[in-house]
Amino acid sequence: MSKSCQITGKKAMSGNNVAHSNVRTRRKFNVNLFAKKFYWVEQDCWVTLNVSAAGLRLINKIGLDAAIKNAAAQGFLS
Template sequence: MSKVCEITGKKAITGNNVSHSKRRTKRKFNVNVQNRKFYWVEQQQWIKLTVSAAGLRLINRIGLDAALKKAAADGNLKEIKTIVK
């Protein structure tokens, strides 16, 4: 699983782990992503998305259809995995 949000495009960044003696070693700041299923009313189907916490808030704020259109316009959404029932 790639740790990239399909809605916002957030991904892991690198930085320094700083010890008490100020020694610096490289570390990674991962994104808080989860695999979630959403019901897409406009298409009458369930879809799977890997979204971050910020992506979930965006979907709650503007709606799933608008968030998917914004993600596709920004180039963050590669493909939508549909769930066939």
């Protein structure tokens, strides 16, 4: 499974490690992901999602049902 949030669509980025001597080497900035189980009241079932910390805050703010519908409309859920 890819390292991306199923709610916000955040993915790993690439960038540079910069040493004190200003030598640059490529590195990856991974997403702060959690495999989290949520109880979806509207469907009366448990759902396991890979969500980032920003995705958790979004679920707390707008609710699980609205967050899943937005993610499905934008194509983040499979």
